[in-house]
Amino acid sequence: MPANSSKAHADYGTGIGLRIPHLNHILERKPVVDWFEIISENYMVDGGRPLAVLDRILEQYRVVQHGVSMYFGSAEPLNREHLRRLKALVRRTRTPWLTDHLCWGSVDGRYTHDLLPMPYTFEAAKLTARKVRQAQDFLEVPIAVENVSSYAEFHASEMTEWEFLNEVVERADCGILLDVNNIYVSSRNHDFDPRAYVEAVDPERVMQIHIAGHSKFEKYILDTHDHPVIGPVWELYRLAIERCGPRPTLLEWDDRIPSFDEVHAEALKAARYAPAPAGARR
Amino acid sequence: MKLLETQRRMAAALMLPLTAADRIAPRAPNGVAMAKEAALFIKPNSRLTSLERLEIYSRSYWFRLLESFRDDFPGLAAILGPRAFERLARTYLADCPSRSFTLRNLGSGLEAWLEPRPEFAARNPELALDMVRLEWAHIIAFDGPADKVLGPEDLAELKPGLRFGLQPYITLLPLRYAVDEIRVRANSDPEDFAGASNVPGRRVRRRTVPAPKPRHEPLFVAVHRLDLNVYYRRLSGEEYRLLSALRAGRTIPAAIEASFHGSPIPSDDIPELLKSWFSAWTRFGWLTPRRRTQGGSDR
Numbered sequence: 143m144p145a146n147s148s149k150a151h152a153d154y155g156t157g158i159g160l161r162i163p164h165l166n167h168i169l170e171r172k173p174v175v176d177w178f179e180i181i182s183e184n185y186m187v188d189g190g191r192p193l194a195v196l197d198r199i200l201e202q203y204r205v206v207q208h209g210v211s212m213y214f215g216s217a218e219p220l221n222r223e224h225l226r227r228l229k230a231l232v233r234r235t236r237t238p239w240l241t242d243h244l245c246w247g248s249v250d251g252r253y254t255h256d257l258l259p260m261p262y263t264f265e266a267a268k269l270t271a272r273k274v275r276q277a278q279d280f281l282e283v284p285i286a287v288e289n290v291s292s293y294a295e296f297h298a299s300e301m302t303e304w305e306f307l308n309e310v311v312e313r314a315d316c317g318i319l320l321d322v323n324n325i326y327v328s329s330r331n332h333d334f335d336p337r338a339y340v341e342a343v344d345p346e347r348v349m350q351i352h353i354a355g356h357s358k359f360e361k362y363i364l365d366t367h368d369h370p371v372i373g374p375v376w377e378l379y380r381l382a383i384e385r386c387g388p389r390p391t392l393l394e395w396d397d398r399i400p401s402f403d404e405v406h407a408e409a410l411k412a413a414r415y416a417p418a419p420a421g422a423r424r
Numbered sequence: 425m426k427l428l429e430t431q432r433r434m435a436a437a438l439m440l441p442l443t444a445a446d447r448i449a450p451r452a453p454n455g456v457a458m459a460k461e462a463a464l465f466i467k468p469n470s471r472l473t474s475l476e477r478l479e480i481y482s483r484s485y486w487f488r489l490l491e492s493f494r495d496d497f498p499g500l501a502a503i504l505g506p507r508a509f510e511r512l513a514r515t516y517l518a519d520c521p522s523r524s525f526t527l528r529n530l531g532s533g534l535e536a537w538l539e540p541r542p543e544f545a546a547r548n549p550e551l552a553l554d555m556v557r558l559e560w561a562h563i564i565a566f567d568g569p570a571d572k573v574l575g576p577e578d579l580a581e582l583k584p585g586l587r588f589g590l591q592p593y594i595t596l597l598p599l600r601y602a603v604d605e606i607r608v609r610a611n612s613d614p615e616d617f618a619g620a621s622n623v624p625g626r627r628v629r630r631r632t633v634p635a636p637k638p639r640h641e642p643l644f645v646a647v648h649r650l651d652l653n654v655y656y657r658r659l660s661g662e663e664y665r666l667l668s669a670l671r672a673g674r675t676i677p678a679a680i681e682a683s684f685h686g687s688p689i690p691s692d693d694i695p696e697l698l699k700s701w702f703s704a705w706t707r708f709g710w711l712t713p714r715r716r717t718q719g720g721s722d723r
Contacts, residue, residue, distance in 0.1 A: 188569035217428035
């Protein structure tokens with residue numbers, strides 16, 4: 143990753159995910175939004191409404207692509223058809239960077255369509271990093287990998303999740319999409335200190351931050367993206383910003399989606415945690 | 425355990441059909457108790473056993489796929505009713521797991537799977553298959569590729585040897601039942617294309633719109649899109665045959681000949697009919713320059 147590329151878009155501000163229930167509002171009212179994140183796979187099609195809507199959004203807004211099925215951690219090779227379609231979309235959106243998850247989800251050509259956790263092994267880190275490099279070279283756009291929420295850990299793991307994340311991004315020379323909600327969810331499910339995770343991540347690698355809500359169950363927490371961001375997650379966000387400086391920040395709200403204004407207002411709370419300008423008092 | 429083996433074992437376990445109570449399958453594909461299989465690679469914690477942790481992923485997998493499948497085939501759900509549809513969906517998805525990076529293609533193999541399995545079609549396999557074909561055509565029409573459109577100026581000088589193509593997003597269907605009417609009634613959210621997100625699947629029990637009594641009515645339908653909306657346009661037999669012949673690469677005179685062969689339509693009426701059809705097809709943007717390989721499908 144070129145020096146300082148993680149900071150290249152530090153002033154991108156706060157975005158929200160582009161979701162169907164908000165499309166009419168966005169296209170008709172044209173609200174001021176720093177940027178939209180799209181789920182790449184929703185637009186990796188040949189034509190019709192998805193691409194037509196995307197083109198209208200691109201006329202007005204900056205768009206960053208976020209993928210859900212590259213599966214860098216799957217033991218099988220990258221899917222060439224997936225890459226080909228993704229590259230076509232990258233050219234269309236001119237996304238300044240591209241993100242997907244540090245996870246696996248397919249094996250022997252069968253797809254789970256889920257973000258499955260990795261065994262934190264050196265074997266897995268090497269393979270994952272190699273695939274991230276291959277994708278980055280092919281797509282010709284910086285890639286940042288996102289830490290996922292998880293509900294299981296493997297006997298085979300040889301390191302912590304944050305050590306694994308650092309190992310992969312160093313080997314791949316790529317960025318990190320730091321999801322502080324996912325860190326919180328996993329910390330509760332696996333009994334670790336979420337602050338230790340944030341403090342262990344190389345701030346120079348962090349290209350973007352995700353915030354979101356989640357759901358609590360009796361014995362675990364599920365990353366449902368259907369609630370506002372809770373206080374402890376905002377505190378992790380504050381810590382991340384203190385360590386990394388301003389970073390493009392994105393609120394995910396994917397289920398039981400409220401009005402556009404409500405989602406946008408929740409996202410804009412991130413500004414409260416922005417570092418004060420030099421000389422200013424907070 | 426090496427990475428590939430871990431992933432194979434975990435995927436195989438979580439992709440096994442859930443029990444009737446939506447719990448993870450009791451036994452792994454190799455016959456071992458699932459609790460023992462899960463404990464091989466997943467750590468327990470103080471609150472959850474290895475099996476319970478694996479079950480979170482298995483339920484998420486099934487709920488996500490069932491929800492996506494239900495979104496793509498609301499008409500089939502209306503015909504079969506909730507219980508028979510659920511049984512079909514779970515069996516199909518177990519037999520034909522996704523082999524695409526996108527959930528959009530989840531139902532691509534449904535017609536071929538259902539045809540030899542009439543026991544899943546609630547006593548009317550023809551009706552169910554007609555609906556499956558229509559609903560898959562709907563997906564193609566929604567986001568399929570488009571070619572350059574031939575305009576009126578291109579049609580001004582029709583030469584005898586001229587060949588046209590049809591937009592690849594159009595599917596021409598001969599149907600035995602008026603499933604288009606059922607689909608229109610059943611379709612609650614036609615333009616939702618949020619097929620992929622990274623949220624864990626959760627069980628969503630939607631009300632299935634009961635289908636009206638199916639009418640046995642052989643008909644021809646073009647599934648197409650106009651202004652980005654999907655439409656079902658009914659065709660006469662002659663119009664269907666003409667479009668099919670054009671798509672197959674026949675010249676205009678040959679296609680017309682094939683279309684009206686044996687037709688009861690008086691020959692004097694044919695020129696006016698052709699004029700109105702070509703006018704409509706041009707207005708809809710259906711005609712394209714002939715390509716060496718034409719996409720789209722018809723029957």
